[in-house]
Amino acid sequence: xxxxxxxxxxxxxxxxxxxxxxxxxxxxxxxxxxxxxxxxxxxxxxxxxxxxxxxxxxxxxxxxxxxxxxxxxxxxxxxxxxxxxxxxxxxxxxxxxxxxxxxxxxxxxxxxxxxxxxxxxxxxxxxxxxxxxxxxxxxxxxxxxxxxxx
Amino acid sequence: xxxxxxxxxxxxxxxxxxxxxxxxxxxxxxxxxxxxxxxxxxxxxxxxxxxxxxxxxxxxxxxxxxxxxxxxxxxxxxxxxxxxxxxxxxxxxxxxxxxxxxxxxxxxxxxxxxxxxxxxxxxxxxxxxxxxxxxxxxxxxxxxxxxxxx
DNA sequence: CTATAATCGGACACAAATGTCTTGAGGAGT
DNA sequence: ACTCCTCAAGACATTTGTGTCCGATTATAG
Numbered sequence: 001x002x003x004x005x006x007x008x009x010x011x012x013x014x015x016x017x018x019x020x021x022x023x024x025x026x027x028x029x030x031x032x033x034x035x036x037x038x039x040x041x042x043x044x045x046x047x048x049x050x051x052x053x054x055x056x057x058x059x060x061x062x063x064x065x066x067x068x069x070x071x072x073x074x075x076x077x078x079x080x081x082x083x084x085x086x087x088x089x090x091x092x093x094x095x096x097x098x099x100x101x102x103x104x105x106x107x108x109x110x111x112x113x114x115x116x117x118x119x120x121x122x123x124x125x126x127x128x129x130x131x132x133x134x135x136x137x138x139x140x141x142x143x144x145x146x147x148x149x150x
Numbered sequence: 151x152x153x154x155x156x157x158x159x160x161x162x163x164x165x166x167x168x169x170x171x172x173x174x175x176x177x178x179x180x181x182x183x184x185x186x187x188x189x190x191x192x193x194x195x196x197x198x199x200x201x202x203x204x205x206x207x208x209x210x211x212x213x214x215x216x217x218x219x220x221x222x223x224x225x226x227x228x229x230x231x232x233x234x235x236x237x238x239x240x241x242x243x244x245x246x247x248x249x250x251x252x253x254x255x256x257x258x259x260x261x262x263x264x265x266x267x268x269x270x271x272x273x274x275x276x277x278x279x280x281x282x283x284x285x286x287x288x289x290x291x292x293x294x295x296x297x298x299x300x
Numbered sequence: 301c302t303a304t305a306a307t308c309g310g311a312c313a314c315a316a317a318t319g320t321c322t323t324g325a326g327g328a329g330t
Numbered sequence: 331a332c333t334c335c336t337c338a339a340g341a342c343a344t345t346t347g348t349g350t351c352c353g354a355t356t357a358t359a360g
Contacts, residue, residue: 001234001241002152005348008245015256028307041349047308060357063306084151091151095158097293106165106280106289114271117264130256139256143247155318178337191319197338210327213336301360308355313348320343327336 007083009037010045012141014079017055017067018131025057025064035142045083052082067127076130077122089119157233159187160195162291164229167205167217168281175207175214185292195233202232217277226280227272239269 003011012035020026028046032039046065049055056068067074080088092099092108099105133139153161162185170176178196182189196215199205206218217224230238242249242258249255283289 001238002243003245005245008243012244025306038349040351043307044309044349050307057307058357059305059307059355061305062358063356065307088151093152093158094162094291095153095155096290104289105291106283107275108289110271110275114264114267117267121260121264125257125260133256139254139258140246141244141255175336177335188319190321193337194319194339200337207337208327209325209335209337210329211335212328213326215337303358303360305358306356308353310353311351313350315348316346318343318345320341322341323339325336325338328334330331330333 003080004084006045007080009035009042010049010083011076011079012037013042013046014049014054014067014074014127015130015134016141017065018072018127019134020066022072023066025062025066027064031065034144036144037142049079049082054079054082072126072128072131074127075123076125076127077119079127080122089115153230154234156195157230159185159192160199160233161226161229162187163192163196164199164204164217164224164277165280165284166291167215168222168277169284170216172222173216175212175216177214181215184294186294187292199232204229204232222276222278222281224277225273226275226277227269229277230272239265 013031016031016034017026028043029039031037031046032042035042046055046057050057050065054068054071054074055065057063057065077089092105093111094105094107096103096105099108101108134141163181166181166184167176178193179189181187181196182192185192196205196207200207200215204218204221204224205215207213207215242255243261244255244257246253246255249258251258284291
């Protein structure tokens with residue numbers, strides 16, 4: 001429901017990176033291990049987030065990925081726009097190409113307020129906020145118990 | 151966002167069938183044409199809905215599909231349970247296998263009320279209601295203008 | 301300069317969703 | 331009985347999502 005695996009991995013990784021000291025690159029391998037996610041696939045996803053300007057990457061020794069300057073305030077909405085495409089919230093729930101107030105599907109007006117709630121929620125949550133929540137130890141980022149964290 | 155194409159086609163078709171006189175089978179070909187959807191694929195979907203007991207099918211001349219007796223009151227939630235699987239609303243938004251109040255992902259408590267709204271909405275809307283809405287002429291089931299209807 | 305450690309980038313592999321085609325079975329009209 | 335018309339069912343094709351692998355590239359340490 002709602003999100004592709006790619007997006008799920010991306011968000012998990014972004015939050016994890018946000019929990020780590022800013023400016024110190026995090027290894028793809030470490031993220032993958034911590035999240036229990038295929039590392040080669042995760043690398044692709046992180047590469048893409050680099051191209052889109054959300055992450056910085058560094059090759060060679062002491063390399064890795066870290067959030068680009070100022071990107072701690074990135075909202076989930078902005079992050080998902082990068083992984084799911086810019087208008088992943090625009091679509092009609094029945095799949096109609098053109099479903100607006102004027103040309104509405106029978107669910108349009110009922111669905112609209114719910115969709116707005118979803119969007120508001122996604123715009124409200126930032127990587128920083130979520131990282132802080134994880135750091136309290138009350139929430140987990142993967143199926144592994146959070147105590148596994150180094 | 152939210153629904154697979156298969157589910158979208160299924161719901162469109164169910165609503166369309168519900169707009170037609172009860173007891174008179176509707177041709178797969180007609181539905182596909184009306185909804186502008188691949189007919190062979192739609193046939194598969196309708197077959198499945200038959201097996202699951204939501205539709206009745208009739209072969210030969212004057213054959214076709216129609217809603218099984220009493221199924222006009224079926225909610226979208228029930229219909230989607232047939233196409234998406236019984237617990238398509240149960241999953242964690244970050245994809246964690248085990249995400250409950252006790253083992254929560256950082257989005258869990260924010261997402262929960264929104265999810266409840268979605269579920270309530272889907273449980274509230276019935277095929278009958280949606281069919282009536284379409285019959286007013288104010289809403290459309292496909293990208294084709296609704297005037298195309300016979 | 302060389303060895304090492306890490307990402308980059310593209311090719312490849314696999315699986316699931318989506319879509320097409322063909323053949324067979326069953327019911328209605330003549 | 332014969333002929334249409336319809337769904338049933340499975341094989342096949344295409345596309346997309348997911349996942350893997352490897353050589354190239356870049357940066358650091360010695």
